[in-house]
Amino acid sequence: MSTVDLASSTRRVRIEINERAVEAEVEPRLLLADFIRERAGLRGTHLGCEHGVCGACTVQLDGEPVRSCLMLAVQADGRSVRTVESLGRGGLHPLQRAFIECHGVQCGFCTPGILMSIEPLVQEGRTLTREEIRHALSGNLCRCTGYQGIIAAVELALSWAHT
Amino acid sequence: MKPAPFAYDAPRETAQVVELLAKYGDDAKVLAGGQSLIPLLNFRLARPDRLIDVTRVPALSNIEPRDGSLVIAAATRQATLERSALTAQGWPLLIEALRYVAHSQIRALGTVGGSVAHADPAAELPAAFMTLDARFHLRCARGARTVPAAEFFVSYFTTALEPDELLEEIEVPPLPGGTGYAFVEFARRHGDFALGGAAALITLDARGMCRHISLTLLGAETPWRSPQTEQVLVGNPPDEQNLVEAAHAAVQGFEPSGDIHGSTEYRIGLAETMALRALRRALDRAHTGGRPT
């Protein structure tokens, strides 16, 4: 390892999170997830594995679901991020309502990541079979529900999007 | 699981990337999508002094036709390639392979060149590029060179790239009209690295004989392109017996390493199954003019 004090070489970043610009001086190694949680104070984005498998930290980067534990805050400089806190401002989002209706939540730790993964599909009004929904959910681990209520909730939200 | 400290550069031009690589060499690591590198940083299994982020170089994120070939700039996101109409039109094998790459959330950041340069033995894109006879354009301060896929992959997580070299572009030559293709794999869960997999191309001649065959297996030290398979099939009719023989020939000399998810013996058996399934599907598509089915 180099003896240079790398930690001191911080950079200033500006990331738009839920339509609000958040600026901070950060170490290059700061993960986007930690930026969202610690600097922007948005704690609905959860860290479950920090190696990109569980999906609890999923947020949308310029509209696309990504793992916020597999991205550095400096990489997101100048870009736009949406977290679970952006959903349903002024009333729950239909996807959130569907989760309530179908008992798609148990402990709720994985839920924000699932919502951020699926929300674009609902927004686009996609028509998906149950097998396609399973594949769409396969990048998010849930240990409580056995996925049954989650799959039903996504089906319900997609059906609402069509009516 | 937080990364150890490192310095960070985000150049805007390829020339700057190359300059930085020349300056720092082994101490620096190229950061593209980060979907393989950042987990290693978080586990502190990789601890480079410096990351050179290439995703802010516009020239490195691009897909274009060039003299009939497909040219993919290295930092092009996998999701972008997956949605590329040009690619779907001429090189649908790549699209089929990409569907097996982890999950959409990973492909949204992961890059094409990143996967190739990382050279995980179970990765899909290296096998697909091997099958397609892709050529890798490398650049460093000392100059540029082109390495064919067959020479690019050296060993586990090891490629022909020198420490000061950047993978700049991947060039995929055009396929003869009517080429059938297939990418199949088997993993323990959807989205996992494959326990076994195969990529295949079959071109038939006017008499329905095999004119061109390309078959690559995943999971060994490097993507395993089987010359025996080509010998069995080229010039012969692609009947079931020949496909079975070709698949069997494909695993002669194929040496995947076993781990907790599957022994070597199992992986060889699985590879043979995958080879056969890939050949069958590619043949089906060759019969229907190479269209996706």
Place this chain on the structure above:
Amino acid sequence: MTWTARLQGEAQPQAADEQPSLHLGPGRVIGRRIQRLEDPRLLTGQAPFVADVNLPGMVHAAIVRSPAAHGYLRTIDAAEALGSPGVQAVLTAKDLDELGVGEMPVHWLRPGQRNVSNPILATDKVYYVGQPVAVVVADDAYAAEDAAELVSLEIDPLPAMVNAEEALQPGATILHEEWETNLLAEHIASGGDVDRQFEHAEVVIAERFQIQRQAGMPIETRGAAATYDPLTGELTLWVSTQMPHLVKTDICQVCGWPGHKVRVIAPAVGGGFGVKEPPYPEEIVVCVLAKQLARPVKWVEDRREHFLASVQAREMTWDVELAADGNGRILGLRGRVIYDVGGHASAQGIGVPIVGTGMMLGPYDVQHMRVHILGAVTNKVPAGAYRGFGRPQATFVMERLVDELAARLNLDRAAVRQRNFIAPHAQPYRNALGHVYDGGDYGRTLDRALRQIGYDVFAARQAEARAQGRLLGIGFVTFVMEAGLGPSEQIVRGGHMTGTYETVLIRMDPSGKAVVYCGSSSQGQGHETTLAQVCADRLGLDPERDVVVVLGDTATTPYSPASAIGSRVGMVGGAATFLAADRIREKLVKLTAHLLEANVGDIEISEGLAYVQGSKDRALTIQEVATAACLGSNLPDGMLPGLEVSETFDPPVSTFPYATHAATVEIDPDTGGLTILRYVVVQDCGTMINPSVVEGQIAGGVAQGIGGALLEQLVYNSDGQPLTTSFMDYLLPTAVEIPDIEIVHLQTPAPDIPGGMKGLGEAGTVAPAAVLGNAVADALAPFGIRVTTLPLDPDRLWRAINRRGDGAS
């Protein structure tokens, strides 16, 4: 429409299945599929988990863990770490000793058990990779991890012992030298005269079964945050636990602190599954540091640490024999199980195999068994609770034996089971080990499940598929489990440190709304909703608008010794809520009668009103009655003012929920890949407070069981180094691997429990490994394969099919 309702709609179960035979309360809220009260804050990211606790001046702890599986810890050099940027302190066992901090107690003790407590931080020896050795505190989590790497440990390595069976062989490397053996404790589960049964048995099935190491693996890791107020001497700990009161008890005991100055809060907890049952060393350390540094301290376990330091489970090797007559009537079961304890006893000692073995004979009328349980230490992470708590293993063993018995005698597997089931009229039934069941019609659940999955037509489908080279199989399992656990006296006599009662306090204020305080905590089971339903039901309230449930805070809730373990909160907490609410109701009724000048016997309470039966115009709102009670005006003679009731329920007996699970599978002979075609559950858990919550618990449990049967395995190499320390190696099932789970309910109220609940939380996990084991054995029957080893991964199945040895058998 909910998902299960839809599934059932397709499957056309008989309407009678859904008929509760219990008198429901005045509000008719018990049994309703209401939406969960917890959901809005979880869905909006507002629910605070431990990692979200942030206090001014907070510092972060990182744990230095043993890199060696076994060795003498010679020195700890923290000098470099102390010089690292932002570092506040480094703590070792020596510091704890100087502060008078003791050892972590083992909560489950057997006579002669060699391990009754364990060091918080390693002292002179390390027993597994990941064992906590030192703690570094720094300004943020990044700096703490940087510094933790700089603590240098000198360890003289010793040979690692990674196999529990070998650990008990003469000459084995001894982990705890003072014991002179690796045997932590043993127990013989025995009843009847089993050896005599074997003397005249016509058939004996002898088999060896191996169940792999797994873990509950909640998506939220563990974590703890503490703050100490030097002025008042009060310490507050937020901790991701299933047992806030027991964590507090351990802190007070280990640190010698007075209970009234310690407050433990379980905030939102992201799954527990038994992993968060025991108090852990890190939780104590965070409290000690908060006090020493006079600054809030937080530690959030990372996933790699979770694989190195949170309890693991399930690993057992069974050598068993089943005796039967020529008609398939089971006569007795005997054998031995070796339980892999890990480096030292976890809080649960050898409780897991004891509980599992205790109900091993399940639904069968067999009075003779003897299983010798041996718990051996190995150089692996300590083993403890995981949802199911020994039952999935015992059920796998027993149900594989029953299928093998049927195969040996060429009898139908369902017929053999029916022949051996305890008849409904033989209930209450005392099993060979003395557990007295509280009713059950096992034949009915089996029949119902087989009808649901189409057992009668499956053989023809299977034969047709086989002719095409396709491998289909069907498996089914009926089990009974002991839930709730009681009475406390008996549980404590059985070796568990604490009893199993629950106390619930209900407070109603002049607004007529109720707050329910329960000392348990929830990790996703929906206790806020179900306890609110029970309370609302008894008091004629709306569970969503009129009731709030407070859980998991030792400062506000009654003491709860067992909390969220043993499938007990719905049953024991529900019953305590039921009783407490009934006492409030009684008072409301009396007061209403007084205010309306009516007879007590004529007062009804429902939908927010208290009224004279048959004449709703003679009514008061609950709010009006509550106002009178709380303000203390116009009360009948002898009635004290106030509306606050605390009730303790100590279960007089355990309850015995039961179920049949059935599944069909297809195995690809060329890849070894297994696809679950259908999965059916017919469950009787007594009264369902909320069927949607019940179904969520079943489905989640089944998914964990499927994971354990097919995917999940914690692997160590011969040096004791763990090879599975990430989600890339330890494979949790995704939505793609879990099929639709079809659930049919039977509902026989528990006779001895107010409300009639039988307990459910763990039930889903009990059967899947056995069901899938039986289905795989059926699919592979043409190959003559005995399924005895888990997981049923593709390599194992492929080898079995392709005859390459070391396969499924």
